[in-house]
Amino acid sequence: ANGKSTTATWTNLHRPIYERATRHPFILAIREGTVDIAAFKRWLGQDYIFVRDFVPFLASVLLKACKQSDEPSDMEVILGGLASLSDELSWFKSEASKWDVHLYTTAPQKANLEYCRFLQSLASPEVSYIVAVTAFWAIETVYQESFALCLESGSETPAELIDTCRRWGNAGFGQYCQSIQRIADRCLEKAPSDEVKKAEEVFLSVLSYEINFWNMSCGES
Numbered sequence: 001a002n003g004k005s006t007t008a009t010w011t012n013l014h015r016p017i018y019e020r021a022t023r024h025p026f027i028l029a030i031r032e033g034t035v036d037i038a039a040f041k042r043w044l045g046q047d048y049i050f051v052r053d054f055v056p057f058l059a060s061v062l063l064k065a066c067k068q069s070d071e072p073s074d075m076e077v078i079l080g081g082l083a084s085l086s087d088e089l090s091w092f093k094s095e096a097s098k099w100d101v102h103l104y105t106t107a108p109q110k111a112n113l114e115y116c117r118f119l120q121s122l123a124s125p126e127v128s129y130i131v132a133v134t135a136f137w138a139i140e141t142v143y144q145e146s147f148a149l150c151l152e153s154g155s156e157t158p159a160e161l162i163d164t165c166r167r168w169g170n171a172g173f174g175q176y177c178q179s180i181q182r183i184a185d186r187c188l189e190k191a192p193s194d195e196v197k198k199a200e201e202v203f204l205s206v207l208s209y210e211i212n213f214w215n216m217s218c219g220e221s
């Protein structure tokens, strides 16, 4: 009604929590070159576990797109994202060996377990495509915005962390996030108000899980 997309309206409406997720002290420390390397290694080991659990979640979004979407290109965007996770898991393994992080003996911490449990709940067939694709958009966008910040001119990101920041902060990943955002907005535009409400709640939940995930990496939980 105000000419703004639903997702853009939400990010404005919930600006404080959105910024706590996308400009977290952990990210700001990377950007300022003051990050604690032990915290970075903790994040790396935990995020590998998260991405492994993100695979079945994204597969569930793909399945919902095939069954519930009226737009054939949705499936292609989601399939592209799913396919790139294969390369991402390989990247985690090589990055982990570089930093001497032992992925197979890393136990998931509480905030990670809670986030992964949330992903599992969203993978249920009872959760609509609209709600699931909104979560997908929010999850990817938090990483995109966060790591893009570490690549901006004037940032003092340590050279050995640039590759990590580029993985999610690069322009191509930004375009991918925009494609997901367009899908979410198109679906939300046509959705009944109770589904829109549920999607907004899931958006806020994702932000809070992301904040807890960063906090865990900093060693605060």
Ligand code: HMH
Binding pocket: 047, 050, 051, 054, 139, 140, 142, 143, 210, 213
């Ligand atoms: C915790 N959120 C977390 N990890 C990720 N790798 C992403 C989002 C982006 O895929």
